[in-house]
Amino acid sequence: MKFLFASDSFKGTLSSRRTAELLTQAAGEIFPGCQCSFTEVADGGEGTTAAVLSAAGGEERHVDVQGPRGESVRAFYGILPDGRAIMEMAAASGLPLLPADQRDPEQTSSYGTGEMIADALAHGCRDISIAIGGSATNDGGMGCMRALGIRFLDKQGRELSGSGADLIHVDHIDVSGLDPAVRETVFTVMCDVTNPLCGETGATLTFGKQKGGSPQMLAGLEKGMQNYRDVIIRQFGINMDEVPGAGAAGGLGAALMVFLGGKLKSGIETVLDLVDFDRKLEGVSLVVTGEGAADWQSVFGKVMQGVGMRCMKHGIPAVAITGSMGKGAEDIFGCGIHSIITTVNQIMPLDEALERAEELYLSAARRMFRMIRAGMEIKK
Numbered sequence: 540m541k542f543l544f545a546s547d548s549f550k551g552t553l554s555s556r557r558t559a560e561l562l563t564q565a566a567g568e569i570f571p572g573c574q575c576s577f578t579e580v581a582d583g584g585e586g587t588t589a590a591v592l593s594a595a596g597g598e599e600r601h602v603d604v605q606g607p608r609g610e611s612v613r614a615f616y617g618i619l620p621d622g623r624a625i626m627e628m629a630a631a632s633g634l635p636l637l638p639a640d641q642r643d644p645e646q647t648s649s650y651g652t653g654e655m656i657a658d659a660l661a662h663g664c665r666d667i668s669i670a671i672g673g674s675a676t677n678d679g680g681m682g683c684m685r686a687l688g689i690r691f692l693d694k695q696g697r698e699l700s701g702s703g704a705d706l707i708h709v710d711h712i713d714v715s716g717l718d719p720a721v722r723e724t725v726f727t728v729m730c731d732v733t734n735p736l737c738g739e740t741g742a743t744l745t746f747g748k749q750k751g752g753s754p755q756m757l758a759g760l761e762k763g764m765q766n767y768r769d770v771i772i773r774q775f776g777i778n779m780d781e782v783p784g785a786g787a788a789g790g791l792g793a794a795l796m797v798f799l800g801g802k803l804k805s806g807i808e809t810v811l812d813l814v815d816f817d818r819k820l821e822g823v824s825l826v827v828t829g830e831g832a833a834d835w836q837s838v839f840g841k842v843m844q845g846v847g848m849r850c851m852k853h854g855i856p857a858v859a860i861t862g863s864m865g866k867g868a869e870d871i872f873g874c875g876i877h878s879i880i881t882t883v884n885q886i887m888p889l890d891e892a893l894e895r896a897e898e899l900y901l902s903a904a905r906r907m908f909r910m911i912r913a914g915m916e917i918k919k
Contacts, residue, residue: 540570543823544577545816547830547842548586549862552896555579555590558860561897562827565904569912578814580828582842583670583729583806591625592617594814602658604631604651607675608641616655624664625813628652628788629673632682634750637675642751644677644743644760645704649791653686660720668809669795670729671788677703677747677760679736679767680794688716689798703789706763709770714798726801729809731840734786736779736793737764742786750789764790771797807845816849825911826850827904828876829860835867838874847875858911860903862892880907 544559553561559577566573581590592599597619606612616626629635631651634642652669659667676682681691681701690713691699699705734740743764747757767790772778777797779785784803785793795801811817820826828846830837838844843859850857851874859871859879868879882899883892892899 540573541822541824542566542573542575543819543826544575545580545826545828545842545846546860547580547582547828549831549896549900552831552893553900555581556593557897558829558900561901562904565901565908568905569908576819578816578819580807580814580816580842580846581810582840582845583731583809584672585627585629587670587729587806587810588615588617588625588627588630591619591810591813596620600658600662602655604654605648606636606651607632607647608637608643609648609650612636612651614651614655616659618659618662618664619813622664623666623668623813624659625668626655626659627670627673628683628791629670631655632676633673634675635673639751642675644675644747644750644752644789645756646702647676647750648678648682648700648702649674649676649680649789650682650686650701652791653683656683657686657718660718660724665720665724666727667724668727668729668813670806671791671795672730672806674788674791675750676791677743677750677752677764677789679706679742679764679790680788680792680798681705681709681767683791684794684798687718687721687799689714690716703760703763706760706767709767712770712774717798721799724799726795726799727809728784728792728795728801728803729806730784730787730792730803731806732787733783735782736768736785736790737761738780740786741780742790745786746789805840805845807840807842811845811849816846817853820850820853820855823855826855826857827860827907828857831862832865833859833861833863833868833871833879834865835870837868838870843871843876844874847871849875851875858907860900860907862896
């Protein structure tokens with residue numbers, strides 16, 4: 540028997556690596572002599588860079604950049620052994636970098652994300668994957684692009700700083716100073732939302748409130764984003780209201796596509812490619828995956844769906860261990876996951892379940908492998 544373990548982390552309790560260690564222990568007890576391997580995975584959210592580096596090797600590169608409000612932030616991204624780069628925009632421009640009383644989508648900027656990209660380009664990276672979840676910004680990606688040499692000008696020809704408040708003042712975009720290395724580089728934008736740039740489901744009105752925007756502020760920012768959209772249409776002939784994902788990360792999705800030629804791709808699909816997951820499946824008898832909570836969202840770009848679909852493609856069965864199951868969790872059975880085992884084995888308070896996470900996970904793993912062994916003994 541050869542097992543491959545590829546679980547998401549259980550936020551606040553178990554890392555992806557720790558789940559694999561517990562699975563290896565349980566598998567060895569039930570299937571003595573079995574082969575166990577694991578790969579860390581993530582869905583493009585927080586922890587993606589670390590997971591890819593752990594699974595694929597490479598090095599962390601730390602760089603001082605501007606945070607969302609212009610403060611100094613020590614961010615990091617990864618450079619893989621083959622020279623590709625993996626980064627999270629949240630490391631430089633993320634919402635967790637700001638205390639609640641400093642969150643203001645009129646003033647925040649994605650400039651630091653552009654500085655990370657510029658650093659990767661300067662170090663020779665010509666294939667860059669960037670996860671764009673968790674942003675503190677609503678600047679249409681202007682800050683990020685300014686760090687790469689693009690100038691956003693008002694009607695008087697004055698350069699704008701690139702914060703959300705500047706959206707309404709954009710009249711012309713000068714791309715002549717864009718870092719020439721961009722033209723030699725492939726950009727993959729890891730994104731699982733399909734929001735357009737403007738409108739009721741757009742960047743501002745969907746995500747602006749959580750970034751500190753009041754109703755009045757958001758109304759003004761939406762007008763600014765519409766102006767920004769219209770300038771892009773006029774100069775580049777692209778309507779980002781018609782492009783799914785353009786509204787991700789406060790419009791950074793739009794900027795990465797329009798100015799850098801970025802291609803949007805599912806976060807988990809990108810991660811699985813970066814860690815060479817298909818090759819790791821060779822000769823595997825069973826894959827065990829999982830995440831903290833399984834529900835209807837699990838089939839929309841989450842780890843279990845991505846892993847299950849790859850396994851189904853290669854004809855390899857996959858099962859999952861999760862902390863809990865919510866409404867719609869069974870939908871994952873259509874994505875290559877044959878069964879789900881939950882770690883919680885009796886009625887208990889959430890605090891207790893979190894405190895006993897390792898014990899409960901190991902128990903679930905043992906139960907799962909025993910059931911698999913019983914299935915193998917069923918006479919046809």
